[in-house]
Amino acid sequence: MTAATGRVGGHRSDRTDGPGYVRLLGWAREHACGRRVWALEGTGSFAAGFVTVLAQAGEDVVEITGGKRSRGAENDRIDAVRAARTALAQEQHAAPRERGLREALRQILVTRQAVLVSRTKAINELKSLIVVAPEHLRAQLRGVALTKQLHRVEQLSSPVDATVEHRVTVLTLRSITARIRFLTAQTAELDPELLALVTAHPAGPALLDEPGVGPVVPAQLLVSWSHRGRVRSEAAFAALAGAAAPAGQQRAADPTPPQSRR
Numbered sequence: 235m236t237a238a239t240g241r242v243g244g245h246r247s248d249r250t251d252g253p254g255y256v257r258l259l260g261w262a263r264e265h266a267c268g269r270r271v272w273a274l275e276g277t278g279s280f281a282a283g284f285v286t287v288l289a290q291a292g293e294d295v296v297e298i299t300g301g302k303r304s305r306g307a308e309n310d311r312i313d314a315v316r317a318a319r320t321a322l323a324q325e326q327h328a329a330p331r332e333r334g335l336r337e338a339l340r341q342i343l344v345t346r347q348a349v350l351v352s353r354t355k356a357i358n359e360l361k362s363l364i365v366v367a368p369e370h371l372r373a374q375l376r377g378v379a380l381t382k383q384l385h386r387v388e389q390l391s392s393p394v395d396a397t398v399e400h401r402v403t404v405l406t407l408r409s410i411t412a413r414i415r416f417l418t419a420q421t422a423e424l425d426p427e428l429l430a431l432v433t434a435h436p437a438g439p440a441l442l443d444e445p446g447v448g449p450v451v452p453a454q455l456l457v458s459w460s461h462r463g464r465v466r467s468e469a470a471f472a473a474l475a476g477a478a479a480p481a482g483q484q485r486a487a488d489p490t491p492p493q494s495r496r
Contacts, residue, residue, distance in 0.1 A: 242315055245314065246258065246261050250280065250283070250284070251283075252283075252287075255283065255284050255287040255288075256287070258284075259287065259288065259291055259293070269294070270293060270294065271294045271295070271296060272288055272293055272294065272295045272296070273296050274295060274296075274297065282333070285333075286333060335431060335434060335435055336456060336457055338431055339428070339431050339432070339435075339453045339456055339457050340457045342424055342427055342428045342431065342453070343428070343450070343453055343454060343457060345424060346421065346424045346425070346428065346450075349417050349420045349421050349424065350421065352413075352417055353414060353417035353418060353421065356410055356413045356414045356417060357380065357414060359410050360383070360387075360407070360410045360411065360414065363403070363406060363407060363410065364376060364383070364407075367403050367407070368399060368400055368403060371390070371400070371403060371404070371407075374386055374390075375387065384411050384414060384415065387407045387408055387411040388408065388411060390404045390407065390408065391404065392404050392405075425449070428449045428450070428453055429449040431453070432449045432452050432453050432456070435452075435456055437452075437456065438452055438456070441455065441456075
């Protein structure tokens with residue numbers, strides 16, 4: 235699409251793999267000589283590979299937030315034109331988030347959060363099963379800390395003449411306990427890696443020096459911030475942190491007439 239006129243000069247679809255990216259870049263160089271800007275949706279997901287290829291080739295890329303289609307099925311041509319026109323209409327553009335160290339931090343955070351959620355779910359399952367377990371089993375497990383519960387569950391066994399309820403309860407208790415142990419070990423494996431990645435970031439040591447700050451908060455801050463220039467103002471940072479007041483409340487809090495504001 236030509237920036238001066240908004241006219242669509244051409245269209246091409248290709249596979250979303252390495253050779254396809256190379257073909258798309260070659261086609262763009264042939265049909266859009268001079269300076270080009272690529273307006274892409276999903277730069278942190280399905281378009282991440284293409285963004286990397288473009289960045290390595292020295293191309294300019296801007297990130298476009300995906301909009302909802304008013305009607306009809308997915309159409310790549312229509313979506314491409316809409317993304318280009320959206321980029322032309324915007325006064326300020328967001329560059330795609332960095333990969334490399336930032337992407338490594340993001341992957342650790344996402345994996346760690348999933349592990350913690352699964353571990354919490356497993357612990358809740360264990361507690362619920364203890365509540366309804368036969369009394370001779372429940373008496374050994376209630377009223378003690380989780381670590382002791384896990385240890386005692388691992389010591390449980392089923393005698394040859396045990397009832398089916400006893401046997402299955404012990405089996406399920408031990409199964410859940412093994413899952414908790416495994417997920418705890420995964421967390422212990424991820425945390426040192428997260429700390430090492432945060433420390434490797436130029437801003438990491440300063441963030442870790444803040445009182446009461448561990449590696450998780452700096453990691454999330456670095457992932458959300460990504461790179462210099464992405465958060466373009468204090469208002470943008472407040473919106474990113476979920477601390478920005480709605481527009482109506484902002485106006486109500488500032489009674490100064492618009493003409494008098496500086």
